[in-house]
Amino acid sequence: MRRRLLATTLALLLLGGAMGSAAADAPAGRPASVDAASVQVPAGVTAGVAVFDRQTGTFTEQLNAAATFRSASVVKLLLALDYLWNRGPDYTVPAADRAWLEPMLRSSNDTAANTYWSNNGGSAIITRMVSRLGLRDTAPPPSGYPGYWGYTALSARDTVTIYRYLLDSAPGAVRDVVMGNLRQSTRCASDGFDQHFGIAGAFEKPWAVKQGWAGSSYEKGTCGSARTASATGTASPAAAADVDLTRPALHSTGTVGAGDRSIVAVFTLHPVGTSYGKAYTDIGRLTRSLNVPGATRPAGWWYGTWSDHVNVRPNPSTADAALTQLPAGVEVLVGCQARGQLVQVPPYSNDWWAYLPQYGGWISNIYITSPDNKMPDVKDC
Template identity: 35%
Template sequence: MRKVNIVFLVGLCVGALAALVVVVATPQRHVVTALGPAPVAAAGTDRSTAEVRDSPAATTSGTTTGSAAAGTAKTKPAGAGKDNTAQALASLVPDGHVSVVVYDRQDKTTVLSVDADRTYTSASLVKLMIAFQALDNGADPARVTEMLERSDDNTASDLWVTYGWGSIVDNAVRRMGLTGTHPPASPGHWGDTQITADDITKIYRYLVEEAPERDRTIILAALHHPTVHGADGIRQFFGIPDAVGPGNFAVKQGWSCCEPDHSIMLHTSGLVYDDRFIVTVLTQQPAAADYTKASAQLTAVVKNLVPLLKK
């Protein structure tokens, strides 16, 4: 009997270890978005400070600090000045938070910056960092393409584990000069990586300005050809794709929900209009909004930015 008990206990231990490996290496999935690890509560401020500079579309002036969840603000054109811009964008996500950066690569100018330093969990935007690390270390380009085009979580998990876990984020921070980005507190939950709109914009600038040509070619090709639906079945054409239309974008999207803070993280980022403008829009919305409503609100934010993107 003693021998039987020992064998039984050993079997339990081995099984527990195997289960632990599965949990760490595979992102948790959720009902609303079926994507990525459970987001941790986003750190950062609640301010919504907008900075608008000269752009080909509009010249604005003024300074302001508004509420990030200004549900009573009236929607106005995005180029109507710093006060109106921050309030207008916040009003489109009345129960949540929105951060925006628009950068004009041609004029080398930040056209718009709204609460750009607020921290969010990354969801799938961290896959941009994974892509660089994987390609630099000899990964099959087809796997990186699959991860980016279909936002494939299983591929992301494999590459995350194979090429360094949280050190992937640390390397991106050093390489790209990121200031508000940090690895996830739980190493296996890659989607809990902490990001800001300012830092995501820096990642795109690195991609088009400094990255090795081979990496740039592979990643840009994938971003120019995202599938309509992600590997998990979620439609990933919210935000930039729906706002600017076919042929005008190269994007990486992010979505996750809902524990432990009952929030939907919904992000859209990429290059638009012949890759001239870098657009980053990050949102945190209550899970009660549901995916359909949250997607519509994010798309409305980007549509409000389109006047700034006209050449």
């Protein structure tokens, strides 16, 4: 018999594969109708959401769209645009600048952002971009935190404005530099976190994403060695009256669909102490509930996992080196399952493995939240 998880873990992850649907009444892991979609915010989560359909010129989703959140790394969009401002239509980024601009946008490199922030005026960057783009809710970090670029206040609707400028008004060279790098977002960020949550997990490519995360409970990287929270982390509740700097933040922004049809901005705050895997799962469920025109939803079954940093392997065997590690307790999309090497976590054992198409690898079913060794609704590979 397969081991059963602790009741608290099962309650946290709910019904495994049944939670994989984009809408509550849709088959697990299958595309769901978006005709009557409404934002589904997990319990305990505070969210600001906006989805803009560029084809019709209308919003398909708005929830607390004007509410401000600490931006975390989403502000790197403004750092890049400020650097590229007033460049000619044939501008080419010099190699020396490309060496930091590309990792800042693709893998959310903080060192590059720190350098840009200090060299180009700090908070003045935000003030300039607010004026240039006509942003309504964006503001520099609060007084007393001038070097904390991640404390910049940003809303979902202002984020839509930023992407609309990039796609519809920016010089072609600027658009190509920024969007081209966002299309090449790396799964593993520079600080070791798995950054393909939200948009990147909810929809098939084509997409382009700029993510953000900040919180003292996100204490370890999940794609590499242990890391600590950066300057975008936590502060005293009294530091800013308008922007919450204490609760862990996880944001997913970008475009989805052919021709960047939809602009999606999802900002979330989670209860203090929330693990990265739990926040990752919650923003995924929220994002999958959205009406996003032009989006293609991945086929498969969503299941919860347990244990810390489960290895994803290229084959259903522990003999192969890990491709990456999962955020602890995260929900994953399972494409199919097959028998492989027997894995033992006494007193339990299991020789079934789950293929995770979004990771291009396998994990043992022993780490899947399911009552049996073989998941009942998942097809064989």
